[in-house]
Amino acid sequence: MSLRQRLTRQAAWAVVSLVLGFGCVTWVATALHLYAVTRAQAAAAAHEILDHVRDHDGHVEIPHYRYPEDPGVWIREGGRLVRTANVAGRPVPAPGLHGLGTPDPAVVVRAAAGDTVVTVAAPLAADLDVLRDLLVVLGLLGVLSGAVGWWLARWATGRMLVPVDRMTRAVGRMVRHRTVTKLPVWSDTDDEFNRLSQVFNALLAELEGQAERERQMLTEVAHEFRTPLQVLQGNLDLLADWGGQDPAVRAESLEQSRQVLARLARLVGDILTLERARTGRPGAVEAIDLAAVVEGMVDDVRALAPGRTVAAEAAPATVWATRWMVERALWAVADNAIKYTPAGGTIRLGVVTRPGRAGIAVADTGPGIPPEERAHVFDRFFRGRTGRERGGSGLGLALARALVEYDGGAVELESEEGCGTTVTLWWPVTAPGPG
Numbered sequence: 001m002s003l004r005q006r007l008t009r010q011a012a013w014a015v016v017s018l019v020l021g022f023g024c025v026t027w028v029a030t031a032l033h034l035y036a037v038t039r040a041q042a043a044a045a046a047h048e049i050l051d052h053v054r055d056h057d058g059h060v061e062i063p064h065y066r067y068p069e070d071p072g073v074w075i076r077e078g079g080r081l082v083r084t085a086n087v088a089g090r091p092v093p094a095p096g097l098h099g100l101g102t103p104d105p106a107v108v109v110r111a112a113a114g115d116t117v118v119t120v121a122a123p124l125a126a127d128l129d130v131l132r133d134l135l136v137v138l139g140l141l142g143v144l145s146g147a148v149g150w151w152l153a154r155w156a157t158g159r160m161l162v163p164v165d166r167m168t169r170a171v172g173r174m175v176r177h178r179t180v181t182k183l184p185v186w187s188d189t190d191d192e193f194n195r196l197s198q199v200f201n202a203l204l205a206e207l208e209g210q211a212e213r214e215r216q217m218l219t220e221v222a223h224e225f226r227t228p229l230q231v232l233q234g235n236l237d238l239l240a241d242w243g244g245q246d247p248a249v250r251a252e253s254l255e256q257s258r259q260v261l262a263r264l265a266r267l268v269g270d271i272l273t274l275e276r277a278r279t280g281r282p283g284a285v286e287a288i289d290l291a292a293v294v295e296g297m298v299d300d301v302r303a304l305a306p307g308r309t310v311a312a313e314a315a316p317a318t319v320w321a322t323r324w325m326v327e328r329a330l331w332a333v334a335d336n337a338i339k340y341t342p343a344g345g346t347i348r349l350g351v352v353t354r355p356g357r358a359g360i361a362v363a364d365t366g367p368g369i370p371p372e373e374r375a376h377v378f379d380r381f382f383r384g385r386t387g388r389e390r391g392g393s394g395l396g397l398a399l400a401r402a403l404v405e406y407d408g409g410a411v412e413l414e415s416e417e418g419c420g421t422t423v424t425l426w427w428p429v430t431a432p433g434p435g
Helices: 003-055 125-160 162-177 192-241 247-279 290-304 323-340 385-390 396-406
Strands: 072-077 080-085 096-098 106-113 116-123 285-289 309-313 318-322 346-354 357-364 410-416 420-428
Touching: 003 072, 003 106, 003 116, 003 125, 125 162, 162 192, 192 247, 285 290, 285 323, 290 309, 290 323, 290 346, 290 357, 318 323, 318 357, 318 420, 323 346, 323 357, 323 396, 323 420, 396 410, 396 420
Parallel strands: 309 346
Antiparallel strands: 072 080, 072 116, 096 106, 106 116, 285 318, 346 357, 357 420, 410 420
16 A cells, blocks of 8 residues: 555544544534433423422312423322323333333433422433434534545645655656756755755765765775786796796795785775774774873884884873774874884874863974875875875875774874974863763
8 A cells, every 4th residue: 555545544534533523522412412401391390390289289280381292290299199191101210311212212300399299201202303313414424524534635645745756756767877866855845855855865965975985995996906916916927937947036026025915915904994994883982091002102113113213202191982993093193104204303102182182193203294285195095295205005194084083083284394294193081972
C-alpha cells in the first residue's frame, strides 16, 4: 500500500470517527434529555394528583394531564388501591424504567403524603421513536461523511505529496543519468518538505565532496606509487638482465629496492592512519601528560637527528585525547623538523598552554616555508620546493592535523623564510562530554 493510500485511509477514518463520535454524544445527550424531561413531567403529574386527592376527601378525581399520551396512574390509601387510570388492571410497578424491550415502555415515579401514595407511569414510546429516527439520521450522516472524508483526504494528500513526487522524479533522474543536482525548493514557506530538501541537498553536497576527495586521493596515491614502482621495476629488470653477475650492481639495486619498499610501507601506513582518523575514533580518550610525552620522545629525536641540537622544555600540562594519536601526530611533526633542519641546527620541543588548551610546539631552524606555500602545507601529498628536494611524501602535516582535529584540537603553523618553522599541536584540557 502506497503512502498516499495510507494517508487517505487514515484521514478518512479520522473524519468518520469524529462524525461518529459526535453522533454518539448527540444521541446519548438527546436520550438523557428526553428521559429527564419525561421523568420530570411524570413527577409533576404525580404531585398534582396527590394534591387533588388530598383536597377531595372521599371522592378522588383524576385531572386532565398535558401529555401526548395519558400516563398510567395508581392511587393507594392505607395500603388499599382506591383508583386507577389507563392501566387496564396492571399491578402497581416499582419506580424506574420499565418495558424498554416491549411496545409500551414507561418511566415510573412515585409521590406520597401520609397514607396516600400516587404512582405515575409516563409512556416513552414517542421518545424512543425520536431516538430511532435520530439514529437513522446519524447513520446516514456517518456514511456520507465517510464518502466525503475519503474524497477530501485523497485530494488533500495528493496535494500534500506533490513535493515528494517531484523529489522522487528528481532523484530518479539523478540515478538514470548518474549525475548529482540540487533539489529545488518547493515554496517560500519553511515547511517540512523544504527542510527535507535542504537537508538532502546538504547530504548530496557532502557525498559529492567526499566522492571528489576520494577521486583526488586515488589520483594522488596512484601518482605517489608510480615513481617507486617504476624504480622497483627498473631494479628488477637490471638484476634480471645482467646485474646478478656484478656484486656492486646487485648490492646497489637491492639497497634502492629496500629504500623504495620502506617508503611505500610508510606511505601505506600514513594513508591507513588518515583513513582511520577520518572514519572513526580508533582509541579511547584519556588524560595525557604532555610533559611525559615530550620526555619520552626527546631521546629518540636526538638519535634520529645526529649533528643537530635537540632541546626540550617539558612543563606539566594534561590534555584529553587519544594517546596513540597524540604520539603519532607529534612524530609526524618531529620527522618534518628532523628532515628540514640542517646539520648544526636546533630542534626544540616544548609544552605550551593557553586558556582551555595545552599543546606541544616543535620548532626547527630549517629553511622555513615560502609565503605562497604556507596555505597548502596541510594538504595531502603537498610538497613544496624544499620538500621535493628532500623526497618527502607530503603526508606528515596533513596526517598530524587530521589526528589532532579528531580529538577536538587544532594545529598552528608559524614560519619565516630562512629562519625556521614552528608547528604547535593543541588539545583540549577538559574531558569530553558523554556521546
